[in-house]
Amino acid sequence: MSPDALVAEAExxxxxxxxxxxExxxxxxxxxxxxxxxAGEASEAAREADARxxxxxxxxxxxxxxxxxxxxxxxxxxxxxxxxxxxALEAALEAILLVVDEPVAEVTLAQVLERxxxxxxxALRGLAAEYTAxxxxxxxxxxxxxxxxxxxxDCAPLVERFVRDGQxxxxxxxxxETLAVVAYRQPVSRARVAAVRGVNSDGVMRxxxxxxxxxxxxxxxxxxxxxxxxxxxFLERLGLxxxxxxxxxxxxxxxxxxxxxETTK
Numbered sequence: 001m002s003p004d005a006l007v008a009e010a011e012x013x014x015x016x017x018x019x020x021x022x023e024x025x026x027x028x029x030x031x032x033x034x035x036x037x038x039a040g041e042a043s044e045a046a047r048e049a050d051a052r053x054x055x056x057x058x059x060x061x062x063x064x065x066x067x068x069x070x071x072x073x074x075x076x077x078x079x080x081x082x083x084x085x086x087x088a089l090e091a092a093l094e095a096i097l098l099v100v101d102e103p104v105a106e107v108t109l110a111q112v113l114e115r116x117x118x119x120x121x122x123a124l125r126g127l128a129a130e131y132t133a134x135x136x137x138x139x140x141x142x143x144x145x146x147x148x149x150x151x152x153x154d155c156a157p158l159v160e161r162f163v164r165d166g167q168x169x170x171x172x173x174x175x176x177e178t179l180a181v182v183a184y185r186q187p188v189s190r191a192r193v194a195a196v197r198g199v200n201s202d203g204v205m206r207x208x209x210x211x212x213x214x215x216x217x218x219x220x221x222x223x224x225x226x227x228x229x230x231x232x233x234f235l236e237r238l239g240l241x242x243x244x245x246x247x248x249x250x251x252x253x254x255x256x257x258x259x260x261x262e263t264t265k
Contacts, residue, residue, distance in 0.1 A: 089115060089123045103146025171211075178204045179213060183234070184249050187217040187227035213237070 086092070092113050097104065106124065110117040124147050128140040137155045140147060151159050171179070178201050181193045193201045205228065208214040217229040235242065 089113065089119065090127055093120070093123055093127065097140070097147060097149050100148060103142075103144045103148040105146045109147070172204075174199075174201070174204050175207055179208055179230070179234075182208070182214055182228055183230050183243070183246060186229040186243075188229075189220055189223070189225040189227055191223075191225060193228075 087095070093109060096109065096112065106117055106121045109124075110120040113120065124140065124142070128142075131139050137152055138149050139152050141150050174197075177197055178193055181196045182188055185192065185196070190202055190205050193205065205214065209216075209228075212231055212233045214228050214234070215231045217227045219226055230243070240246065
């Protein structure tokens with residue numbers, strides 16, 4: 001063996017070599033590895049947190065943008081209203097719906113008010129919900145393809161009582177006289193009623209027709225005058241099944257009824 005090989009072998013077998021190996025395998029080595037792994041995990045968690053924050057910011061920005069767009073759409077309509085000095089959309093809808101006698105479509109209302117149909121539809125549903133929540137005596141309903149005000153069902157009996165009785169004031173003496181003539185001489189013309197009473201009865205007859213107590217019954221074949229008769233409502237109000245139940249007129253006639261009859265012909 002050459003001298004150089006002997007020197008290399010001696011260095012490999014020197015006491016320092018095991019120390020180097022022991023140093024490489026010392027207990028501190030796993031700690032360093034754990035520290036490095038923990039640092040990597042912390043860095044990854046930080047990156048994920050940053051990503052979640054960024055997504056949250058993006059979502060918030062998107063929602064804010066949508067809210068701003070919606071507000072701008074509303075502001076455009078309100079701005080046009082304010083610029084023209086007209087009423088608010090809800091007030092305009094209420095004013096129109098108060099005078100209609102049949103449901104009105106959303107498209108028609110939108111055309112009249114010069115507003116987008118979706119804005120009109122949203123305003124109508126908002127008003128309907130508002131009336132219901134407030135317990136108002138009327139509500140706004142969507143029926144037959146349109147919208148109209150209706151009396152709330154809970155108040156229907158009160159409205160019926162008002163219509164049938166509340167508005168029915170007592171008949172005047174002239175109206176009672178005219179109604180009696182029509183009841184006992186029907187069908188009869190206005191001229192005939194005036195002749196029996198001795199005064200013009202056109203205004204009183206119109207009142208009785210408006211009250212539903214008297215109705216038209218054709219025309220006189222000779223004079224072509226309109227004839228009148230009592231209505232079914234008249235029988236209902238008096239509690240009669242038919243005209244045969246009317247009280248006899250004879251006890252209420254004057255003694256010279258025959259002469260009176262001749263003068264009225």
